[in-house]
Ligand code: AMP
């Protein structure tokens with residue numbers, strides 16, 4: 332049994348990120364959530380030109396530097412410059428231009444006096460207090476210089492990046508294609524959620540859970556359905572999956588039962604098996620194999636909680652690396668105080684599901700009530716953290732600090 336950390340690093344080393352030929356061009360509207368595949372530079376400076384950060388008056392600092400409420404300087408207002416209208420006049424000594432936020436600075440002006448510090452009198456304005464030199468001027472190129480790097484490849488595009496790209500008029504982007512992930516559920520006992528349940532049957536929840544996890548992480552889930560525990564049928568389903576997708580997730584059939592065929596079939600199909608089991612609970616039987624075409628295969632245990640924990644802990648980091656992200660593949664862990672005792676067997680790194688609460692700026696972990704059997708998925712609903720009990724520990728007592736892996740729901744709601 333491999334320690335969790337070793338399994339994680341073996342998996343991440345096996346993953347080959349998508350290559351530069353695995354890219355496509357998308358418009359801004361389709362870019363959110365995608366991974367940038369090429370650096371972005373803009374031909375435009377930002378700000379595009381000197382402009383005012385406030386409503387007020389564009390002036391020459393030298394004219395007003397000694398202004399004060401008792402001795403205000405009076406300037407002649409020679410122009411009004413709304414945003415979007417290029418100024419026409421060059422200011423000379425003793426002159427001001429009425430200006431509004433975002434409007435271009437007129438030639439000759441170097442400073443803005445906010446309107447709250449002025450008093451208008453006809454076509455004159457009194458400056459009631461002296462500004463700082465160049466105050467409230469947003470200088471051309473002071474935030475970004477044309478031609479310099481703007482966004483690096485390997486970042487995920489979110490709302491902030493979309494704003495930057497729109498501002499730079501970069502409307503076509505090179506992004507990595509979305510990875511394809513095949514999902515198949517193995518087991519003679521399985522039926523789909525919409526089939527009547529016969530005695531002894533179990534509803535296939537894994538297919539739906541894993542497909543939603545894959546979709547949430549920005550990849551394309553390809554649901555291949557329920558495959559019976561019949562070696563020939565299973566073999567051809569696996570073969571089809573590894574030939575058409577980047578990652579294959581199968582659940583069930585990786586344990587030591589008489590009907591657990593996955594490892595044998597992977598070897599028969601030319602797969603190289605790198606991991607067979609991990610010292611983790613739930614989720615001990617985990618098969619990880621690679622194929623000559625770079626497809627990565629995860630044979631995940633069938634128990635519904637084991638399946639999700641294995642995916643959160645091992646599959647999602649692999650998927651992130653594959654997708655072209657430059658870094659931050661590992662799950663996020665936070666330190667939390669556990670409100671109740673956390674118990675484990677001590678032989679495997681144990682993940683206990685529950686809920687993180689933010690209390691006065693500190694996280695507290697509340698273990699989900701009910702059974703922590705890997706077959707009980709009911710109390711997994713509405714959890715957002717997996718508290719980790721390390722190997723060698725049998726009890727983390729209430730009030731102790733624990734590491735909690737963030738999963739599922741957002742941490743703060
Ligand atoms: P296995 O890993 O095939 O030995 O299955 C372990 C347990 O998980 C058994 O109780 C299975 O019935 C159950 N199980 C297997 N696959 C699924 C699935 N796709 N959805 C829900 N439960 C499953």
Ligand code: MG
Nearest residue numbers: 517518583584
């Ligand atoms: Mg099975």
